[in-house]
Amino acid sequence: MSYQRKKIALIGGGQIGQNLAMLAAMKELGDIVVLDVADYVNPIKGKALDLMEMAPHGNYDANITGTGDYQDIAGADVAIVTAGKPRVAGMTREDLLATNIAIIKDVAAGIKQYAPNAFCIIVTNPLDAMVYSFYKLTGFPKKQVVGMAGTLDTARWRAFIAMELGVSVADVAGTVLGGHGPDMVPLPRLTTVGGVPLAEIATKEQIDKLVLRTREAGTEIVKLFGKGSAFFSPAWSAIIMAESFLKDKKRILPGAALCEGEYGVNGLFIGVPVMIGVKGVEKIFEIKLTDEEKAMLQKTVGVVTATVAETKL
Numbered sequence: 001m002s003y004q005r006k007k008i009a010l011i012g013g014g015q016i017g018q019n020l021a022m023l024a025a026m027k028e029l030g031d032i033v034v035l036d037v038a039d040y041v042n043p044i045k046g047k048a049l050d051l052m053e054m055a056p057h058g059n060y061d062a063n064i065t066g067t068g069d070y071q072d073i074a075g076a077d078v079a080i081v082t083a084g085k086p087r088v089a090g091m092t093r094e095d096l097l098a099t100n101i102a103i104i105k106d107v108a109a110g111i112k113q114y115a116p117n118a119f120c121i122i123v124t125n126p127l128d129a130m131v132y133s134f135y136k137l138t139g140f141p142k143k144q145v146v147g148m149a150g151t152l153d154t155a156r157w158r159a160f161i162a163m164e165l166g167v168s169v170a171d172v173a174g175t176v177l178g179g180h181g182p183d184m185v186p187l188p189r190l191t192t193v194g195g196v197p198l199a200e201i202a203t204k205e206q207i208d209k210l211v212l213r214t215r216e217a218g219t220e221i222v223k224l225f226g227k228g229s230a231f232f233s234p235a236w237s238a239i240i241m242a243e244s245f246l247k248d249k250k251r252i253l254p255g256a257a258l259c260e261g262e263y264g265v266n267g268l269f270i271g272v273p274v275m276i277g278v279k280g281v282e283k284i285f286e287i288k289l290t291d292e293e294k295a296m297l298q299k300t301v302g303v304v305t306a307t308v309a310e311t312k313l
């Protein structure tokens with residue numbers, strides 16, 4: 001029986017892209033092609049070569065290449081899009097819209113032409129509007145397109161809870177809904193630590209503080225960096241989604257999926273729990289929310305609606 005390695009196209013080889021390449025290699029998800037703009041092709045080729053030379057220690061077999069040519073992503077099984085500008089201190093994610101929509105138009109055309117069957121994970125900000133734009137521009141089926149944000153926001157929520165309570169992060173389970181911005185909706189009511197409801201082991205003050213820190217987590221890092229945004233944790237989050245698709249793991253992860261009635265949302269990509277398997281976004285799970293949670297979700301949907309309107313797509 002012949003086995004052909006899967007192919008992973010990483011569109012954008014900056015801070016997140018290079019970490020995606022390393023993680024995809026270390027997890028042996030397949031061969032990796034990193035694509036960037038013409039001016040950056042040599043650095044990207046150099047990074048790919050560096051990763052090939054790390055293989056004897058990383059103990060992986062994968063062909064890792066850098067390119068500026070979309071032909072080289074032909075037939076990719078997965079495309080992870082990080083092409084675009086990140087924030088600098090003082091910027092909101094929405095401030096990136098004008099610059100990044102032009103980039104997403106270019107990327108959507110390239111993927112549509114050369115990798116029309118790839119499962120596409122969008123990371124570029126402002127996330128919810130960029131994933132919507134990519135979907136509209138490619139015309140791909142909705143199952144084939146997802147935005148990575150909730151998986152990261154949930155990782156941050158879990159990490160902050162573990163840090164606050166001094167417990168293992170492995171035992172913290174929970175989810176974050178909504179758009180990728182300061183109005184996102186962490187759900188303390190449904191969060192548990194080793195099966196114990198969060199509200200039974202943390203005070204209301206602690207929970208309020210954790211919610212706020214999660215909502216502002218990206219900005220906390222941008223402020224510390226001054227220039228650029230988080231990259232290790234976003235890369236891992238996107239890789240987990242790619243892995244669930246490639247290995248048909250059917251993980252249930254928060255991702256920006258096209259809602260058509262779910263949560264009362266119509267025609268928008270918004271962060272909801274999705275099952276990712278070999279068919280892509282195989283299912284959206286609808287959680288019964290309290291009135292207070294519904295109101296918070298509505299607020300974030302309003303913000304996403306306004307940003308999406310600016311794309312004029």
Ligand code: A3D
Nearest residue numbers: 012013014015016036037083084085086123124125127234
């Ligand atoms: P950065 O290190 O600047 O890398 C972006 C790369 O994209 C650069 O190497 C650019 O040369 C490249 N690029 C620009 N235009 C094109 C194009 N047309 N085709 C191909 N490549 C291109 O940024 P980064 O990796 O830190 O962040 C990438 C994006 O992810 C930004 O928009 C961030 O805001 C976003 N981001 C999203 C999250 C989410 O949770 C959704 C988290 C962190 C960052």
